[in-house]
Amino acid sequence: MITIAVTFAFACFSLAVMMNLYKVVYAAEVADRILALDTMFINAIVLMVLYGLALGTEVYFEASMIVAMLGFVSTVAYARFILRGNIIE
Numbered sequence: 001m002i003t004i005a006v007t008f009a010f011a012c013f014s015l016a017v018m019m020n021l022y023k024v025v026y027a028a029e030v031a032d033r034i035l036a037l038d039t040m041f042i043n044a045i046v047l048m049v050l051y052g053l054a055l056g057t058e059v060y061f062e063a064s065m066i067v068a069m070l071g072f073v074s075t076v077a078y079a080r081f082i083l084r085g086n087i088i089e
Contacts, residue, residue: 006054010047017043034078041071 020043023036045064052060077087 003054006050010050010054013043013046013050017047030082034075034082037078038071038075041067041075045071 017040020036020040024033024040027033027036045068048060048064048067052058052064080087
């Protein structure tokens with residue numbers, strides 16, 4: 001029963017990643033692209049956790065934490081670049 005739920009969730013979040021990728025490519029403003037990219041990071045984290053759950057290994061949980069940190073830092077860097085024009089002062 002858990003495999004059916006994981007497979008369904010994997011399909012739903014894969015579709016969400018594709019929708020976010022479309023928004024990243026075709027968004028009108030840069031702020032919309034940044035938000036879509038941040039949401040795509042979150043969906044990728046969920047996909048990694050689901051894949052680790054399906055395989056029964058803990059490696060993907062640790063890797064998802066690294067991706068979460070990378071997503072946070074990149075979102076902050078993009079936002080600072082839009083607001084100030086540079087990342088490091």
